[in-house]
Amino acid sequence: MVGIYHAANYTKSNVLFYWFDPDPTIQQYMGTDAEFTPILLPQPTTECIKNRVTEAQRCSDNPADWIGEEVGSCDSESFSIQKVIVSDFYNRTYSRPKVGRSPAYDFLKSFRMSDLQLEEMYRRWYKKNKDRWNYDHREALCEWIGENLGELQVFLPPTYPRSFRTNEYDTPYLVVAKVMSIIAAMIVLGTLSLVYYYRNKRSIVFAQRTFLYMILLGLFLVSIGSFLKSLPPSTATCMTKEWFVMVGYSLILVPLNVKISAINALVHSATSFRRAKITRRTLYKRVAIIIGIVIVYLTVWTILDPSTETSNKILTGEQSESGGEMVEIDLTCSSRASTWTIIFFIYVFLLIVAATVLAVQTRNIKQEFNESVKLGYVIYTIFLVELLLIIVWVVGPANMTLLSGTEAAATTSFLLSTNIIIVVAAYFFPKIISARKPESEQSKSNVYISTRTSICTTQRSTSRKITAIDGCGKITAIEN
Numbered sequence: 001m002v003g004i005y006h007a008a009n010y011t012k013s014n015v016l017f018y019w020f021d022p023d024p025t026i027q028q029y030m031g032t033d034a035e036f037t038p039i040l041l042p043q044p045t046t047e048c049i050k051n052r053v054t055e056a057q058r059c060s061d062n063p064a065d066w067i068g069e070e071v072g073s074c075d076s077e078s079f080s081i082q083k084v085i086v087s088d089f090y091n092r093t094y095s096r097p098k099v100g101r102s103p104a105y106d107f108l109k110s111f112r113m114s115d116l117q118l119e120e121m122y123r124r125w126y127k128k129n130k131d132r133w134n135y136d137h138r139e140a141l142c143e144w145i146g147e148n149l150g151e152l153q154v155f156l157p158p159t160y161p162r163s164f165r166t167n168e169y170d171t172p173y174l175v176v177a178k179v180m181s182i183i184a185a186m187i188v189l190g191t192l193s194l195v196y197y198y199r200n201k202r203s204i205v206f207a208q209r210t211f212l213y214m215i216l217l218g219l220f221l222v223s224i225g226s227f228l229k230s231l232p233p234s235t236a237t238c239m240t241k242e243w244f245v246m247v248g249y250s251l252i253l254v255p256l257n258v259k260i261s262a263i264n265a266l267v268h269s270a271t272s273f274r275r276a277k278i279t280r281r282t283l284y285k286r287v288a289i290i291i292g293i294v295i296v297y298l299t300v301w302t303i304l305d306p307s308t309e310t311s312n313k314i315l316t317g318e319q320s321e322s323g324g325e326m327v328e329i330d331l332t333c334s335s336r337a338s339t340w341t342i343i344f345f346i347y348v349f350l351l352i353v354a355a356t357v358l359a360v361q362t363r364n365i366k367q368e369f370n371e372s373v374k375l376g377y378v379i380y381t382i383f384l385v386e387l388l389l390i391i392v393w394v395v396g397p398a399n400m401t402l403l404s405g406t407e408a409a410a411t412t413s414f415l416l417s418t419n420i421i422i423v424v425a426a427y428f429f430p431k432i433i434s435a436r437k438p439e440s441e442q443s444k445s446n447v448y449i450s451t452r453t454s455i456c457t458t459q460r461s462t463s464r465k466i467t468a469i470d471g472c473g474k475i476t477a478i479e480n
Contacts, residue, residue, distance in 0.1 A: 009034040018076075022115050027122040041075040048074035083108060099313040099327060106157040120144065163320035164313075166329040167406050169232040174406060177230040177413035184417040185223035191428050192216045201435035210280075211255040212428070214287065218251025219420050226416035229409050233309040238333035239302050245416065246344055250294045252423070253351035253382070256375065258286045260358040297343070305335045312397045312405065332397045332405035341398075345390055352383050377426035385419040 001017060002025055008015040009029070019026070019036070026036050042048070051072035057065040085108060093105040124140035126132070145152065195216065199209050225244030228237050262283055301307075311329050318326040335341070359375040389412060394400060396408035403411070 005029075005034075022118040022122060024122045024125060027119065027126045030123075042073065044074045044077045048072055049077060083111070085109075099315045103157045103160045107155050110155045110157075111152075112155075117144075117148075159315070159325035161322050161324045162327050163322055163324060164327050164329055165316075167331060167404055169230070169331075169406055169409070171406055171410070173410045174230050174413075177410045177417070178227060180417040181223055181226035181230065181413055184226065184420040185220060187421060187424055188216055188219045188223055191424050191432070192220075194432050195428065198432060198435035203431045203434035207431055208259055210284075211259050212431075214251050214255040215427070218248045218253075218255075219423060221245075221248030221251065222416055223420050224248075226413045226420070229413040229416065233331045233333045233405070235308055238307040238309060241333075242301070242307055242344075243298050246294060246298060246347075247291070249348055249351075249382075250291055253348070253355060254287050254290045256378070257351060257354050257358060258283055260355070260375065264358055264361050294347075301335070301340050305337055305340060307333045307335045307340075310334045310398075312401060314401060314404075328404075330397050330401075330405040332408065334398045338398065341393060345386065345393075348382070348386050352379055352386065355379050374427050374430060378423050381419055381422045381426065385415050388415050 001019070004017070005015060005025070007013075016039075021038075029035050048071060051069055052074075053066065053068035053072060057068060060066065085105075089105050093102060096102075121140055121144050124144060125137045128136040128140060130136055192213070195204060195209065195212050198204050204212065221244045225241045225248060228241035228244065231237050310332050312332060314328045314330055316326045316328050320326045355375060356379050359379060392403065392408055392411050392415070395402040397403065397405045
């Protein structure tokens with residue numbers, strides 16, 4: 001049809017045809033001698049529309065069919081410009097949380113544009129006449145939007161346009177958390193130096209100094225993890241701190257469980273009048289196997305679903321300068337699946353349960369080897385911290401978002417550092433205090449093992465290998 005009108009204009013011929021308005025072709029000839037001239041017809045009615053010439057009549061070979069009946073001679077009914085929206089656009093929009101919901105659906109649903117506004121855009125388009133069928137219409141549209149932005153903003157849903165604010169990891173409580181983690185690390189290193197200094201003292205030898213070194217290494221790794229928890233999330237720190245914390249707790253709890261289980265096995269063998277032999281290599285092998293399983297687990301976690309920097313958006317209810325609502329971007333670390341973290345909590349809980357059972361079972365053995373009281377403090381502290389860490393994780397940004405990322409990170413760091421300090425104070429300080437006493441005071445009195453109804457005196461051993469416990473429960477040698 002457009003080609004027919006161009007040809008009619010070129011030959012200065014009259015042409016009559018049906019067209020719609022607004023349309024850019026009308027704007028093309030506006031103001032010229034070929035300007036479109038509308039023909040006024042009777043107002044459309046339902047009866048007229050029903051009796052209009054059909055498409056088959058218009059294409060008939062009989063010219064009489066083209067004319068039709070007089071009752072069908074009227075103007076066309078008017079109709080609004082329709083908006084085509086994908087059928088699942090609503091579901092895809094409203095299935096998302098409000099803070100991350102796009103305003104596109106609500107904007108398009110309420111958007112209206114008059115014929116006059118369209119005609120103005122068409123006039124801009126044809127007026128440019130530089131690159132009419134490529135960039136002219138885009139530039140005309142952008143210009144019109146820029147000059148009439150206020151008219152379009154009325155279609156925006158409430159709380160839009162939104163402004164964004166990122167939580168910075170420079171708050172005072174995070175600074176304090178960093179300082180506390182450094183203090184915890186220094187306490188661990190100081191304790192390590194004292195244990196090494198008194199390594200030949202009775203209290204350190206009987207506690208198995210190699211295992212003490214392992215536990216102190218674990219505490220130091222947890223202190224590094226505590227420090228990393230207080231740093232801004234990044235690809236480098238998110239998964240690294242999971243390694244430090246999990247391996248650290250393994251080195252704290254696994255050697256304790258292995259050592260106390262070995263002593264418990266010796267005591268039970270003694271009460272049954274059986275000889276038991278446990279070598280240092282066997283104990284180290286048990287620790288290495290469990291630590292190896294932990295490392296494999298962390299490796300699989302790192303490869304399949306590593307903890308990475310995640311942005312959580314929170315509606316604050318504050319009005320921004322643009323008139324919309326302020327959105328707070330909360331940075332944190334998380335994996336796609338929460339199962340990895342849940343397995344870590346279960347793993348630590350099982351180690352705590354095992355240590356508790358062993359501590360109860362060894363409460364009546366010889367005092368030099370009886371660590372049930374000290375273990376009780378350590379286990380209780382780790383259990384309490386574990387419980388609080390679970391609560392922080394549940395109410396934190398990864399789940400309920402009751403705590404912001406910075407608040408959860410600072411709280412986690414505080415808990416880990418506090419745990420380190422309490423473990424050192426409860427488990428290592430008594431041994432160091434005992435090691436500082438004169439040797440004569442440490443061996444002033446004999447110590448006894450209670451097995452059934454018999455009480456047997458033990459002699460101090462100079463050997464370095466636990467070889468057996470006799471029927472009275474006497475430890476004849478200790479490996480260190």
